[in-house]
Amino acid sequence: MAPWGYEKDNGPAHWHKDCPIANGKNQSPIDLINGEVKYDSGLKPLTAKYVPFSDAKFLNNGHSVQFQPSAGNGSELTGGPLAVKYNFEQFHFHWGNNDTEGSEHRVDGKMYPAELHFVHWNSTNPSFKDAVGSGGPNGLAVLGFFLKVGAENAALKPITDLIPKVKDAGTSVTVPSNFDMQAILPATLTDYYTYDGSLTTPPLAECVKWIVFKQPLEVSAAQMEAFRSVINRDGKPMGGNYRPPCPLHDRAVKTSFK
């Protein structure tokens, strides 16, 4: 099979051939149906403590654009549904070619124009790769933020301003060391959906505690257009790099809000 992507000949409907878990019972993303979620008063707010990275890259890996430090620096996530500390690994984006599509998770069937994923790994593992392969839904914790078009996002601007430098697959650029990742997050990480799921790209491992925030972040139309200028591995606009929703099967989606 051609390397996986989101085109007709290598998109999500083909992924099961190399990754049979694609048809598993704990796959992501899902449609978050408010009538079927269950409030859990035991779900506390999350605490993300992000330390500025001195040597991170912003790269185009052919299927997304990704902020990737070269090593950990003590940036971590705790609280919420998590029993232990998770180390920050990377963040990346999924988006559409117009404002009616682009997010991976949906809310009552509605897609947002984009979705931002902060990927963290369970610190009881020796490495990120071990955490991916650790089995069970506690290997990774991924924070999902919907993006909607509105005011310019000043915290993401240092990243969206770098997009023209990573237009082509396989290119990367060093991120200025004064980039403040913490500023991307809302002040309080309170209202979220959480469920056990998977990576949304191959290898599709079912190792993810998903935490998807109810409140979207805003980005400007110009920032959305910057994403839409990115070219994928097949030389086409990368927009549409989202997996459609997967069956919930017998999983519960809990919320930290009523």
Ligand SMILES: COc1ccc(/C(C)=C/C(=O)O)cc1
């Ligand atoms: C071991 O290779 C990996 C490839 C991708 C991923 C992620 C983090 C996928 C996703 O964001 O859905 C993890 C491991």
Ligand SMILES: [Zn+2]
């Ligand atoms: Zn993602």
